[in-house]
Amino acid sequence: MKQYAKDYTVGELMCVTLAKEIEDGDVVVLGSFTPLAYASYILAKITHAPNSCLLAYAAVDFRPFQLSFIRAESSATRGSALMWTMLEDLNSVHLKGRGDVEAISSIQADQYGNINLSVVGEYDRPKLRGPGGAGAPEVIKMHRKMIGYFPGHSKMTFVPKVDVITGTRYLIGAQERIKSGYRPGPIRYITNLCVMTKEERDKPFRIDFLHPGVKAEDVVSNTGFPLEVPSSIPETEKPTEEQVRLLREEVDPYGTLNFDFKPGKERLGYLKEMLNKELQAIGYA
Amino acid sequence: MKQYAKDYTVGELMCVTLAKEIEDGDVVVLGSFTPLAYASYILAKITHAPNSCLLAYAAVDFRPFQLSFIRAESSATRGSALMWTMLEDLNSVHLKGRGDVEAISSIQADQYGNINLSVVGEYDRPKLRGPGGAGAPEVIKMHRKMIGYFPGHSKMTFVPKVDVITGTRYLIGAQERIKSGYRPGPIRYITNLCVMTKEERDKPFRIDFLHPGVKAEDVVSNTGFPLEVPSSIPETEKPTEEQVRLLREEVDPYGTLNFDFKPGKERLGYLKEMLNKELQAIGYA
């Protein structure tokens, strides 16, 4: 019988929830270094999805590795089964719609499946110039599922309409996806409050699961667009003791996945602490 | 001072003549296994063109090797600086027009820069079904120079108009080539009788050099289309003693380059003899 953990962070909860999105055999893509997503995929790979194929940097089908803040790239490289360029990646995965999951995040996201990583404000007079979308604007259409994760569920992020559509799912319902040559799959957002899903162009996001202690009103009042609120919403499954142990002892001993959840002023200190532990691990601190 | 060889085969003469087409630094492409072309390029590489970049099979910038009938592919592979797929080859060399020379041959060739490797006769009722052109129909336009070699200069080969245009130089004059984004270069055919060149769409092939003992009339009467015959045509430079020595002792000790010049009924015997020498060389005969 599953033993659920009593002590876990919201990062760990989101991490195991995201891990459930990986099915065994999936082709899973990593873009930027996003510790929570890395931890999720590696956890999935060493538990229920050993046949998943993980891609990051140039590394294809890399062996699951112990995460650190600074060594993800060399770990993936040194453990890879194949190395390729971004163009080969496009030619084998993205353009073909062969990817299953690539969890993305975004400055703004709206009710239509649009994301904004470009600017807050007017495009030519930005209040905030964001990083840009890299491949996300295109791959969120191409991959089987569009999975987003949002450490800070708020009306700042979930807006009625994004200021700039950096990219969009474009093909949402199963029928329109199949007709255009892509595999059907949902838009699913995993946040610090809930899991919510959109499956049809004309239907709103639906709250699927509420994290322990969160009420539907909390989600509704922190979301800038209308949601479908089922009369009964199950609680998100908590991390098991084994999952928490695996994360803390095996997958992510430096605690990189919690980094995104630290308040602004604590982040630098947390980062320095993690880095110091890495130095200690190689005997240089 | 150069010592010209007194004893050389017509294959050796064509081989050293083709070798002169390679300039130092050229990107030189090999398609099918064509011994005479291989011997030429390797001879050029070990003499006047050490900075040429030879490509064959998947091998890029391979080291010059001793030619044999059966080991060209493993020699090129084992001596390569880089290995790529045909698509990478297209993306780096062909489509870009980055190739300088790829000597081709053809069943028929005409006065317009067309080649026929498809069928003799009507396309749908062939008298002879040829091998097809592989990449030749396209690369003869893309490479800087279009170089052909023809061991049997005759009206069977040099026809007024090919039965089927498998491919064509298409862009001939320097101006039209540059305008279309390709480097200018001639069409030059090296045959068992002469060297002849076409440089403009509206001008005929011109006899540049006559092989020792060949008269202009011999060329004209064996060519099925009009030629420009200059009043004075220099003799093709003979192979030097050193070139013949290099070919026979270093580059091509099995005599593969002469294979194409053997009459039909002698070919099988010659081939078996070469193969037997290869077996002897590894102690298996």
Add this chain to the structure above:
Amino acid sequence: MPIENKVGKLSDITKIIKDGDKVAIGGSWLGGHPMAIIREIIRSKIKDLTAITVVGSIDIDLLIGAGCLKRLMFSFVSMEAFGLAPNFRRAIEKEGLPYDEITGLAVIIGLEAGGRNVPFLPYRGPFGSDLVKYRPEFYKNIKCPFTGEELIAAAAIVPDVAIIHAVRADKTGNIQMEGTTGTDIEMMRAAKKRIVSVEEVVPSEEIWKHPEKTKVPKFQVDMVIEAPLGAHPTSCAPHYVFDAWHIMKYMEYAASAETFKKYVQDYVMKPEWEYLEAIGGMRQASILRRLAREVKFL
């Protein structure tokens, strides 16, 4: 969950290759064709295939001679220095085998398009070639929407199955190649299903030692078959050379349709291990491997 095991036997190919399929055949010239799979197609009496090759040789000639093809797409088929391909010539000149002769770059770019999920790709193609005129279903003119330049669009090619031969694989299907790759990788990307014969199946640890040799990722592979000398009589560079002696014998048999039937009986319609004995067994394998190693640089 167990680690998936894609390793099958030669006889399992009928689970993937069906009568009437479009089959892309890897290898190029006299090198790297998946000959053990080709022989198994003949043994299994799979019929009405459309074969797709860029630069084919004995692979295509054998399939044609054995009556497995209803159509052929190719840019080049030849036995090279050994002569034109006899069954290929006979079938086209005498028996009217339907075929699509496409320029080499159009086949490669067509496979690339198939692999990347676009119906065409443009290039400065073979303007002026009659092949463009004869096969408009593979070539169309297209104008660049930025510059107005006229280009040629090559149509996407999507094989039902790709078959290739490689050096090694692990059981999950990561494929390593060390020599000529031809268009094998592009075929694997474009095809709906893929079978790879390999010289050896190895533990994944061996793959991880040299990731730079891995050319096809596991998710582009449906079945792996261990078939040592599986490219014979073509080469598997740089591990063994093509078998010139066997090819000369093949050319004798293939000189007429009648004697070719005997080739099929004598060499193909028997288990693969017996084929390997018939072509000379361990001694011949040693010769072909030794020749591939004994190269001399100048």
Add this chain to the structure above:
Amino acid sequence: MPIENKVGKLSDITKIIKDGDKVAIGGSWLGGHPMAIIREIIRSKIKDLTAITVVGSIDIDLLIGAGCLKRLMFSFVSMEAFGLAPNFRRAIEKEGLPYDEITGLAVIIGLEAGGRNVPFLPYRGPFGSDLVKYRPEFYKNIKCPFTGEELIAAAAIVPDVAIIHAVRADKTGNIQMEGTTGTDIEMMRAAKKRIVSVEEVVPSEEIWKHPEKTKVPKFQVDMVIEAPLGAHPTSCAPHYVFDAWHIMKYMEYAASAETFKKYVQDYVMKPEWEYLEAIGGMRQASILRRLAREVKFL
């Protein structure tokens, strides 16, 4: 004829990179940027460049902060976990640096088109993205001449110069890479001129031992520069990791335009060997290399 020698010094880059050039910058995220060349661009006071990056970070931020750019083409610029790129933000939010924000696949496919000599390539592109609307010079609709499907054409991108960092090269310019390659190879194909900094220049014999590690052939390289730790503070996987400690320092300096000037004085406007001492010399190099080696598989 002597074997050509393309090895130059850092100061030789001005023979190739000119004021006003479009420069494609290799590397991706916090990895593999040609930082020694970037610093030399600043030292050489080369100006009015248009930088082209797919996923840039400190390479772009540094060039912007030092005033070398007149325009930027990018799909992503960020210091990742360290925050948004400070000079990039300031230049766009406050100073109106002109830029073309292009989706990542359009940059990659645009470079691919540039490399293969076509003015565009089609794909099932970012329909619905505002970036398509804002930059019509990079995106046009195009209809497949075979199927009628509407696709997006990505415009070719042809840089004047590509600069990348790699592990090793021989003097003729064959380039080996062993880790993340990003779009380096596509940039090298597309550009008119190319400069590669490498950890080490080696005899060609070393290249021939592992041809499968060679990623760029010599004829796509114009200059090779030996620059150990030349990607610092970004990584050169799997040989050294990015220098998180230096990047934290950079972020402090870059917090304002004023303090950033001091970064340029303290770290950039000195010979490259002194830069390497300033960032911690041999000890820091050992740390970064050791971290890259010490990985643990689960």
